[in-house]
Amino acid sequence: MIENRPFVTILAHTALVLGVLLVAFPIWITFVAATHEAARMTQVPLPLWPGDQFFVNLKQVMLKGVGGENATPVWLMMANSLLMAMMIAVGKIAISLLSAFAIVYFRFPFRMGFFWMIFITLMLPVEVRIFPTFKVVADLGMLNSYWGMTIPLIASATATFMFRQVFLTIPDEMLEAARVDGAGPMRFFKDILIPLSRTNIAALFVIMFIYGWNQYLWPLLITTETGYFTVVMGIKQMLEAAEQAPDWHLIMMTALLAMLPPIVVVLSMQKMFVKGLTETEK
Amino acid sequence: MLKRVHFGPSLLPFLLVAPQIAVTLVFFMWPAGQALYQSLLVEDMFGLSTEFVWFENFKDLFSDSYYLGAFKRTALFSFAVATMAMGIALVLAAMVDRIIRGVYVYRTLLIWPYAVAPVVAGALWVFMFDPTLGIFAYALNTIGYDWNHKLNGGEAMTLVVLAATWKQIAYNFLFFVAAIQSIPKPLIEAAAIDGAGPFKRFWTIIFPLITPTMFFLLVVNIVYAFFDTFGIIHAITQGGPYRATEILVYKVWYDGAVAIDLGSSAAQSVILMAIVIIMTVVQFRYIERKVEY
Amino acid sequence: MAKITLENVKKSYGKIDVIHGIDWEIRDGEFVVIVGPSGCGKSTLLRMIAGLESITSGDISIGDRVVNKLEPAERDIAMVFQNYALYPHMSVYKNMAYGLKIKKIPAYEIDRRVRDTAKLLEIEEYLDRQPRALSGGQRQRVAMGRAIVRQPSVFLFDEPLSNLDAKLRVQMRLEIKRLQENLGITSVYVTHDQVEAMTLGDRLAVLNAGYVEQLGTPIEIYERPETVFVAGFIGSPSMNLLAATISTDGTIAELAGGSKIALSQVQLPGQKVTFGIRPEHIKIGKTETSLSFTVAISELLGADTLVYGSLTGGTQLVIRLEGIRKLSEGEQLDIDFPHDLHHLFDGTSGKRL
Numbered sequence: 001m002i003e004n005r006p007f008v009t010i011l012a013h014t015a016l017v018l019g020v021l022l023v024a025f026p027i028w029i030t031f032v033a034a035t036h037e038a039a040r041m042t043q044v045p046l047p048l049w050p051g052d053q054f055f056v057n058l059k060q061v062m063l064k065g066v067g068g069e070n071a072t073p074v075w076l077m078m079a080n081s082l083l084m085a086m087m088i089a090v091g092k093i094a095i096s097l098l099s100a101f102a103i104v105y106f107r108f109p110f111r112m113g114f115f116w117m118i119f120i121t122l123m124l125p126v127e128v129r130i131f132p133t134f135k136v137v138a139d140l141g142m143l144n145s146y147w148g149m150t151i152p153l154i155a156s157a158t159a160t161f162m163f164r165q166v167f168l169t170i171p172d173e174m175l176e177a178a179r180v181d182g183a184g185p186m187r188f189f190k191d192i193l194i195p196l197s198r199t200n201i202a203a204l205f206v207i208m209f210i211y212g213w214n215q216y217l218w219p220l221l222i223t224t225e226t227g228y229f230t231v232v233m234g235i236k237q238m239l240e241a242a243e244q245a246p247d248w249h250l251i252m253m254t255a256l257l258a259m260l261p262p263i264v265v266v267l268s269m270q271k272m273f274v275k276g277l278t279e280t281e282k
Numbered sequence: 283m284l285k286r287v288h289f290g291p292s293l294l295p296f297l298l299v300a301p302q303i304a305v306t307l308v309f310f311m312w313p314a315g316q317a318l319y320q321s322l323l324v325e326d327m328f329g330l331s332t333e334f335v336w337f338e339n340f341k342d343l344f345s346d347s348y349y350l351g352a353f354k355r356t357a358l359f360s361f362a363v364a365t366m367a368m369g370i371a372l373v374l375a376a377m378v379d380r381i382i383r384g385v386y387v388y389r390t391l392l393i394w395p396y397a398v399a400p401v402v403a404g405a406l407w408v409f410m411f412d413p414t415l416g417i418f419a420y421a422l423n424t425i426g427y428d429w430n431h432k433l434n435g436g437e438a439m440t441l442v443v444l445a446a447t448w449k450q451i452a453y454n455f456l457f458f459v460a461a462i463q464s465i466p467k468p469l470i471e472a473a474a475i476d477g478a479g480p481f482k483r484f485w486t487i488i489f490p491l492i493t494p495t496m497f498f499l500l501v502v503n504i505v506y507a508f509f510d511t512f513g514i515i516h517a518i519t520q521g522g523p524y525r526a527t528e529i530l531v532y533k534v535w536y537d538g539a540v541a542i543d544l545g546s547s548a549a550q551s552v553i554l555m556a557i558v559i560i561m562t563v564v565q566f567r568y569i570e571r572k573v574e575y
Numbered sequence: 576m577a578k579i580t581l582e583n584v585k586k587s588y589g590k591i592d593v594i595h596g597i598d599w600e601i602r603d604g605e606f607v608v609i610v611g612p613s614g615c616g617k618s619t620l621l622r623m624i625a626g627l628e629s630i631t632s633g634d635i636s637i638g639d640r641v642v643n644k645l646e647p648a649e650r651d652i653a654m655v656f657q658n659y660a661l662y663p664h665m666s667v668y669k670n671m672a673y674g675l676k677i678k679k680i681p682a683y684e685i686d687r688r689v690r691d692t693a694k695l696l697e698i699e700e701y702l703d704r705q706p707r708a709l710s711g712g713q714r715q716r717v718a719m720g721r722a723i724v725r726q727p728s729v730f731l732f733d734e735p736l737s738n739l740d741a742k743l744r745v746q747m748r749l750e751i752k753r754l755q756e757n758l759g760i761t762s763v764y765v766t767h768d769q770v771e772a773m774t775l776g777d778r779l780a781v782l783n784a785g786y787v788e789q790l791g792t793p794i795e796i797y798e799r800p801e802t803v804f805v806a807g808f809i810g811s812p813s814m815n816l817l818a819a820t821i822s823t824d825g826t827i828a829e830l831a832g833g834s835k836i837a838l839s840q841v842q843l844p845g846q847k848v849t850f851g852i853r854p855e856h857i858k859i860g861k862t863e864t865s866l867s868f869t870v871a872i873s874e875l876l877g878a879d880t881l882v883y884g885s886l887t888g889g890t891q892l893v894i895r896l897e898g899i900r901k902l903s904e905g906e907q908l909d910i911d912f913p914h915d916l917h918h919l920f921d922g923t924s925g926k927r928l
Contacts, residue, residue, distance in 0.1 A: 008480050012380040019374045020391040023451060026406040027394070029417060033409065045420045095301040102298035106289050114299050121310050123562045127509045127531050128554040131538045131547060132313030132320065152309035155302055173660030175288075176627050177721075181674035182648030185289050191673070195664040214399035216513040217535070232399045236517055239405060248409060255405050262397035267390060274393075277453070278460050 027259070033252035034058075041248045057253040066234075066250040067241045070226075074254055077231040081213055082261065084230055087150040088212030089205050096159035097197070101189055103160075104167040105175070122157040126218055134221050144225045153218060159204055166200050167193065203276025206269050210262045231258040314555065320548035339549035348525065349533070349550070356529040359443060360507030366447040368499055371454030376484055379462050389459070396452035400510060404517025407445035431519065435526025438519045442527050445518060446511045453506075454499050461495035462488055501565045508557065530554060577638035577651070577728040577761055578603045579624065584633035586619055586785075593619055595785045596633065601763065601778075606755050608764045608776030612808070616785045618733055621765045625654050625731050637729055648677070653722035654731040658738060659714045661706040667693075667717050668702040671724045692724040695754075712743045719751070723758070730755070730762040736771065748774060769811055773797070781805045803925035806851050806918055812881060814851045815892050818922065821846045828919070832888010837864045839914040847922030854881065854895035856916040865909040868892065873902045882908075 029048075033041065036051035065071030102108070103115055126133065133152055142148030170193070178188045194201070216232050223229060229237070235258055238251045266273050289295075321339055323332045343349045374392065378385055395403070410418050413430040422429045431437040465488060473483045512531050515521060521528035521536060528536070534554065538547035579601040586594035593616045601607050609617045622628040624635055626647035634641050642650045661670050668689055675685045693699045696716045706714055715735065722730055732751075736744045752775055755762050766772055772779055773793045781788045781796065781804070789801040800806035806814045819828035825841040828850050836850060867887050874881040882894040882902055894910065902908075919928040 005480065008380055012377040013384075015377045016374060016381070016384075016388050019370065019377075019451075020388060022370075023392055023395055023448065026403075026410060026448065027398075029410055030406055042415070044415060046415055046417050048417070095305065098298045099302040102295040104288075106291075106295035106298075108291060108295040111295070114303055117306055117311070118302060121306050123559045124310050124314050124555065125509050125558060127512060128534070128551045128558065129310070129313040129317055130535065130551075131544065132316035133309055135316070136308060136313055151305060155305040155310060160302065171658065171660065173656045173658055174662065176622075176625075176647075176654070177656060177660040177662070179627065180625065180647045180652065180654050182646070182677040183673075185294055187677065192662060192664075198664075210397050214397075214402075214513075216399060216401045216516075221539075232401050232513075235405050236401050236513075239408070239517060248412075248415065251405065252409065255402050258402050259398050262399075263394045266394060266397040270390065270393070274456055274460075277456055 030252045030255050030259075033248055034256050036249050038247060038249055053249065057249055061250050061253045061257070066238045066247055066254060072226045072229050072234065074231060074234065074257055076227070077229050077234045078257060078261075080228055081230040081232065081258075083146060084149050084215065084219065085209050085212035085261075087146060088153055088215070089208035091150060091154035092156040092159050092208050093201055093204055095154060096156050097163055097194070097201075100160050100163035100167055101193060104164055105185070118155070118157050118160050120157075121155045126153065130217065130221065137222060142222075144223050144228055146228070148222045149215075149219050149228065150212075153212070153215065156208075159208070162200060162204060163197060166197050170196055199272070199275070202269065203272040205276075206265055206273040207276045209265055213262050234258075317548045317551045317555070320544060321552045322545075323548075324545045335545075339545045340553075343546065343549055343553070348528075351525065352528050352530050352533045355439075355527070356508065356531075359439070359446075359511075359527075359529050360504045362443045363446045363450065363507040363511075364500055364503035366443070367450035367503055368454050368496070370447070371451050372458050372496075374451070374455055375458030375462055376488070378459055379488075380480065389456075392455055393452040395449050398449060400446075400449065400513030401517045403445050403449045404442075404514040407441060407448070407514075408518045411441055431523075433523055435523055438523060438527050442511070442515055442518055445514045446507060449514070450503060450506055454503070457495055457499055458492065461492040465491050498565065501561055505558070505561050508554070578605075579729060579761060579763070580634075580636040581624075582634045582636075584620075584623065584635060585631045586616070586623060586628065587631045593785050594623070594631075597787055599780070599787070599790070601761060604759045604761055606752075606762045606764065606775060606777045607780060608766060608772045608778075609780045609782055610766055610769070610772035610808075611782035613767060615782045617765045617767075617782045620782070621731055621733055621763060624729075624763060625652055626650050648674070650729075651727050652729040652731055653725045653727040654733065655718045655722050655735045657734040659706075659718040661714060661717055661721070663706055666703050666705060667698065667709070667720075670706065670717060671721045674721070674725050688724050688726070689720075692720045695723065696720050711739050712747065715739060715743075715747055719754070723754070728761065730760050732762065732764040732766075734766055735764075736766075737768070744771075751775065769809060772809070781808060783808075799927070800851075800918065801927050803849050803851070803920045806920065810853055812854050812893050812895065814853045814918070815857075816920075817850045817852075817890055817892075819848050819850045821848060830886065830888060830890050832886060832890050834866050834886045834888055834890065836866075836912055836917075837914075838919070839917075842919070842928065848928065849920040849922055849925070851918035851920060852912045852916065854893045855879075856913060857892075857894045858911045858913055859894075859896070859908055860911065861909040862911050865911045868894070868908045868910045870902045870904060870906040870908065872904065873900070875899050875901070884908075 032047055032050050034057055035054040036047055037053045037056070040047060040051060061074040063073050063075065065073045099114070099118060103111060137143060137148045137152060142151070174192055174196075175188060178192055183191060214232060215230070216236070219228070219230050220233055220236075223233075231254065235251065235255055238254060239246065322334060322336055324335045324338065378388055398406075410416050411429065411431060413419050413432060416429075419429040429437060431441045469487060470483060473487050478486060508529075509531050511529070512535065515527055515529065515532050519527040521532050530550065531554065534547055534550045537543045537550065579599075581597050581599040584594060584597045585592065597620065609620060611617045619628055623630050624637075626642065626645060630643050635643060637650055637652070647654075662673065665673065671689045671692065672685045675688065689702070690699070693702055696719060698713065698716050698720060701709060701713060701717070706717065709717065718735065735751075736747055739747060748771055764771075764775055776793060778791060779793050779796050780790045783804050789796055789805045796805060796809055800809065803816060807816055817830055819830050819836070821827070821842045821844055822829055822835070823844045825844045826838055828836045828838055828848060830836070830850070842848070868884050869887075870882055870884040872883050874883075877899070879898065880896045880900040880902075882896060882900070883891070884894075885891050920926060921928055
C-alpha cells in the first residue's frame with residue numbers, strides 16, 4: 001500500500017465482506033437447513049439461524065440414508081467417494097510421475113510421440129467421449145467396480161506436464177552426483193526425484209483429490225449397484241426421488257457432508273492448493 | 283526439454299510410460315476414434331442395423347433448430363458465466379490488494395466454493411430458489427416478484443448462471459491475486475509519485491498488465507462453462523423448462539442416454555472435441571509466450 | 576590410488592569435434608590441473624574421465640583398467656561439482672553416506688567413515704543439518720567430504736571454488752592442496768583461474784579448442800610457454816605479444832612501427848614472428864639497445880604499478896614495475912627487453928622458436 005487513504009481501505013473491506021457474504025451464504029443456508037427438523041423445513045420463510053437437530057439429522061443420514069427403507073446410508077457413499085477420490089488422485093500422480101521421469105531423463109524412440117499422445121488427452125474431457133468410453137469399460141467388464149470408476153480417469157496431461165516442469169528445474173548435477181554415487185535410474189527416481197518433488201506432489205494431490213471426489217457424470221454411468229454410489233451422486237438421487245416433498249433437512253445434511261472433505265482438504269492445505277492451482281495451469 | 287545428461291537406452295523408459303499410454307490408448311484414443319466413426323453412422327431404433335451415412339448426422343445437426351438453439355444457449359451461458367465470475371473476482375482481487383490486514387482470512391473465506399462439486403452446488407442453489415420454500419424465492423415474493431424457475435425459462439437460465447458463477451469466482455480470484463501481486467511494486471510507486479490515485483492506478487497500470495491473465499482466464503472459464511457445468515444443470519433444471527437450459531454438453535448426454543440417438547450424440551461429441559481442441563490451441567499459444575518450452 | 580591414462584581420446588557432437596585426440600598419462604598420486612578459457616573442452620574432458628560423457632574414440636584407463644564403458648560408480652572415482660550438487664533433501668550425514676549405502680557397505684563402517692571424514696574436514700557439528708542451512712564454504716567442505724568418504728582412487732574437481740568469494744577461495748585452495756598431499760590420491764582439477772592453476776597442480780595442462788597446448792609443471796609453463804596461446808593465457812597481466820619481422824641478417828626483430836629489438840639467437844631472415852615479453856620482465860634504463868616508451872596511463876596497485884603506453888610507432892605495451900611509481904601521461908621512459916627473458920614464436924603456427 002502506498003498512501004494512507006482510509007476511505008479506500010474501508011471501501012475495500014466493505015467490498016470484500018460483501019464478497020465473502022455472497023460466497024458463504026449458500027453454505028451457511030445449507031448448514032442451517034441441516035440443523036432443523038422436517039416440520040420446520042416446510043414452513044415459509046425457512047430459518048436463517050441454526051436449530052438443534054444437527055446430530056439427529058447427522059445420525060439419520062449417515063446410518064439410514066435418505067428416501068425410505070432401501071436408501072443407501074451416507075457413510076457408505078462417503079466411503080465410496082473417498083476410495084474413488086484417493087484412487088484417482090494417487091493413480092494420476094503415480095502414472096504421471098513415471099511418464100514425466102521417462103520423458104525428461106531418457107532418450108528413447110517415440111519419446112516425442114508419447115509426449116504428444118499424453119498431450120492430446122488434454123483435449124478429450126470425459127464429457128465428450130462419454131458413450132464410447134462407457135462401451136469400452138462395459139466390454140472390459142469393469143462396470144460396477146472401483147476400477148471402472150477410476151482407471152479411465154487417471155491419465156493426466158496436466159500432472160505429467162507439471163512434473164516435467166519440476167524435473168527440468170532440478171539441476172543436472174543431481175543426476176551426475178547420483179550416478180557417481182552409483183544410483184541406477186529407479187534408485188535416483190525414488191531417492192532423489194520423488195523427495196525433491198514432494199511439495200508439488202502434495203499440491204497436485206489436493207487438486208486431484210477434489211477432482212476425484214467431485215466426479216459425477218462418470219460414476220453415474222458406470223455404476224448401477226447402490227453399493228458403489230458416491231455421495232455426489234447420492235445428492236442428485238435424493239433430489240430426484242423427492243421431487244414432490246423433498247426432505248430438505250436431510251438432503252442439506254448430505255450436501256454438507258459431501259462438501260466437507262474437499263473443503264477441509266482445500267483449507268488445511270491452502271498454500272499447497274494455491275500453488276498447485278496456479279502452477280498446473282502454466 | 284530433454285536433460286543434457288540422461289540415462290542410456292534401455293527398455294525401462296517404455297515400461298515407465300506404459301501405464302499412462304495404456305490408459306490413454308484404451309480410454310481416450312480408442313473411444314475418441316469410436317466417436318468419430320459413430321458420428322458417420324445411423325442406427326435404427328432398436329440397434330439392429332446400422333448404416334454408413336458420411337456426414338449426414340452433421341448435416342442434420344446444423345439444420346436442427348434444437349441443436350442450433352443449444353449452440354446459441356451455450357454461447358450465452360458461457361459468456362454470462364465468464365464475465366460475471368471474472369468481473370466479481372477481479373473486483374475482489376483488486377480490493378484484497380488494497381488492504382494489509384486480513385488478506386489470509388478473506389482468501390480463506392473466498393476459496394471454498396472451488397471445492398464444492400457442481401451437483402452439490404446445484405443442490406444448494408435449487409434449495410435457495412425453490413419456488414415454494416426457497417429463501418430467495420420467498421424474499422422475491424415479498425417484494426412482489428413471483429419466482430418459478432421450473433416454469434420460466436429465463437429464470438431457470440439465471441439460476442444456473444448464478445450457481446455456475448458462484449463456483450468459479452474462487453478460481454479466478456486466486457489467479458487475479460497472483461497476477462496483481464506479480465506486478466513490480468516500484469511501477470505502482472512510480473505511478474503514485476506521478477500523482478495517480480488508487481483508481482487511476484488500477485485502470486492505467488494494473489489492468490493493462492494483467493490482460494494476459496485475463497485472456498487465459500477467459501479461455502479457462504469458457505471451457506469450464508462448456509464442460510464442467512453438466513452437474514449443475516443436471517441437478518437444477520435437467521435442461522428444462524422446455525430446453526431453456528439445455529447446453530451442448532447436456533444435449534450430448536441426453537441424446538445418447540435418454541433419447542438413444544447414438545449417431546447424433548456422437549456427431550455432437552465430435553463437434554465438442556473440435557471446440558476443445560481449438561480452445562486448447564488458443565490457450566497454448568498464450569502459454570508459449572509466457573513459458574519457454 | 577591409480578594412474579590415469581588417456582590414449583588418443585576424442586569427443587565429437589555430431590560433426591563438431593570438441594576434444595581432438597588427447598594422449599596423456601597422469602601419474603599415481605599426482606595433482607594435475609586442466610586450465611583453459613571457457614568452451615575449450617576442459618570440463619568435457621573431466622566428465623569423460625568421470626564417465627558422465629561418452630568417449631567418441633580412444634581409451635581411458637584408470638589404474639590398469641580400461642573404463643570406457645563403465646558407469647561412473649564403477650570407476651572408483653569421486654567428483655566435486657562446481658555448484659556442489661548436494662542432495663538438498665538429505666542431511667550432511669546422509670549426503671556423505673549415500674554412495675556408501677548404495678555400495679551396501681555395512682552401517683557401522685559407513686558411520687565410522689563419515690565421522691572420520693567429518694573430523695578431517697571439521698564439519699562434525701553440521702552432520703545433522705540440511706545443505707540449505709550451510710554457508711557456501713561449509714557446503715564446499717561437505718562436497719569434499721562426500722568425495723573423500725568414498726576412498727576413491729581418483730578425485731575429480733570441476734571448478735569447485737568458482738562459487739566462493741575471494742577470501743574463502745584462498746582458504747579452500749590451501750586446504751585442497753593440503754588434503755591432496757596428505758591423502759596422496761591422484762587428482763584432476765579443472766579451473767579457469769590462473770592462480771589456482773599455478774598453485775595447486777604438480778603439473779598443468781593448458782587446453783585450447785580441444786587441443787592440449789602444453790603440459791608441464793607450472794614453472795615450466797610460465798618460463799617456457801610452447802605456444803603463443805599459452806604465453807598469452809598464463810600470467811597476469813598477460814604477456815605483451817608484438818608482431819615483428821626478422822631483419823635480413825637474422826639478428827633483429829623489427830616491429831610494425833619501426834622499433835628494432837636485438838635478438839639473442841640468429842633467426843631466419845624475413846620471417847614473420849611474434850615477439851613476447853612479460854610485463855614484469857621489462858627493464859627501465861638507458862642502454863645501447865633501449866627503446867623509447869611513452870606513458871599513457873598508470874595503475875597503482877600498491878605492491879606494484881602497471882604502466883600502459885606505446886613505443887615510437889604506436890605499438891602498445893604494458894609494463895609492471897615494483898612498488899608505487901607515479902608516472903604522468905606523456906612521460907618518456909627508456910625500456911629494454913632482457914635477452915634471456917623474451918620469447919619468440921612463429922608468426923603463422925604460433926609455435927615457440
